[in-house]
Amino acid sequence: MSAGAPLFTFGVIADVQYADLEDGSNFARTRTRYYRNSLQLLRKAREHWSGSAVRPEFVLQLGDLIDGFNALHGASRSALDTVLREFRSGVVDEVHHVWGNHELYNFSREELLTSELNSTLHVKRRLGECCPGADIYAYSFSPQPGFTFIVLDAYDMSLLGLEESSEQYQSALRLIQMYNSHQDLNSPPTPTESEPLLQRYAKFNGGFSQEQLDWLDSVLSSADDRQEKVTIVSHLPVHPDSTDPACLAWNHGALLGLLRRHCSVVLFMAGHDHDGGYCYDPESGVHHLTLAGVIETPPHSQAFGSVCVYPDRMELTGHGRISSQVLNFS
Numbered sequence: 001m002s003a004g005a006p007l008f009t010f011g012v013i014a015d016v017q018y019a020d021l022e023d024g025s026n027f028a029r030t031r032t033r034y035y036r037n038s039l040q041l042l043r044k045a046r047e048h049w050s051g052s053a054v055r056p057e058f059v060l061q062l063g064d065l066i067d068g069f070n071a072l073h074g075a076s077r078s079a080l081d082t083v084l085r086e087f088r089s090g091v092v093d094e095v096h097h098v099w100g101n102h103e104l105y106n107f108s109r110e111e112l113l114t115s116e117l118n119s120t121l122h123v124k125r126r127l128g129e130c131c132p133g134a135d136i137y138a139y140s141f142s143p144q145p146g147f148t149f150i151v152l153d154a155y156d157m158s159l160l161g162l163e164e165s166s167e168q169y170q171s172a173l174r175l176i177q178m179y180n181s182h183q184d185l186n187s188p189p190t191p192t193e194s195e196p197l198l199q200r201y202a203k204f205n206g207g208f209s210q211e212q213l214d215w216l217d218s219v220l221s222s223a224d225d226r227q228e229k230v231t232i233v234s235h236l237p238v239h240p241d242s243t244d245p246a247c248l249a250w251n252h253g254a255l256l257g258l259l260r261r262h263c264s265v266v267l268f269m270a271g272h273d274h275d276g277g278y279c280y281d282p283e284s285g286v287h288h289l290t291l292a293g294v295i296e297t298p299p300h301s302q303a304f305g306s307v308c309v310y311p312d313r314m315e316l317t318g319h320g321r322i323s324s325q326v327l328n329f330s
Ligand SMILES: Nc1ccn([C@@H]2O[C@H](COP(=O)(O)OP(=O)(O)OC[C@H](O)CO)[C@@H](O)[C@H]2O)c(=O)n1
Pocket: 026, 027, 064, 068, 101, 102, 184, 186, 187, 188, 204, 247, 272, 273, 274, 275
């Protein structure tokens, strides 16, 4: 790792999924979920960032900050307050929150837009363009000249957080039912030889509307013109080699196509797949990093990262289940 001073640094963490509950498991009962301890791991990550010689300028929280079980226990608001208090008690005072499926199990899209999880309302720095779509949660910001970060809304096309009577819900239902014939739409369809990634059409995933894709296209065109380095964050991964296919965004191909048409993008980061993953896409020169989730991380371990940004690369220092790696800009 480099000894030179970075231009800036940032922290990253995914799938905290806190709930004040005993340990449980994932749906397949193959992994333990440490609902209560996830708060301790978040605290230790925050203490690490606060005590670092070079403090991160901001933290990217990649979604699923609290678990859906909170909604069943009427604890959505208190659980959210608990985790946000944790973020607030550190010296890292800028957090960019991404929305995941568990945010939408606890709150409607409307509630989220006016909550502290809408970073555009709470971050003090001047943000770039927000997606003009009425209730799409996507925006850009520039921590340093030459660098742009884009927060995407991977559920602006989904069945979550919406009134069933809404046109947005009904059009997402029509789409998912074209590929998933299960009664329970959370149950992923079986892949076929011609459609090997079909599992992604599950209710716990979602996608990017055409409006959001058009907005992203225009933000990336400006970044290309200015020869910037762009990092994109989303709860759902979009490259099949960076995740289990059951965790991919429904229209991941549309996003991948966009990344391949714009030279400015260097990194795409996501959460959702609690095992994490990584690949480099030579067609676009983009690193696809899926961060392992805190919720399935044993109490003695960790799952967060600190990234130092240099003119020609990013250096990720991983903790616990997250490996350190150098992400060169091509
Ligand atoms: N086969 C399945 C899988 C899930 N469900 C139900 O869907 C809801 C969300 O599932 P959950 O595992 O909690 O979602 P995460 O975002 O934590 O994890 C995504 C990836 O699986 C991680 O690798 C929940 O209500 C499940 O019960 C289902 O019905 N059938």
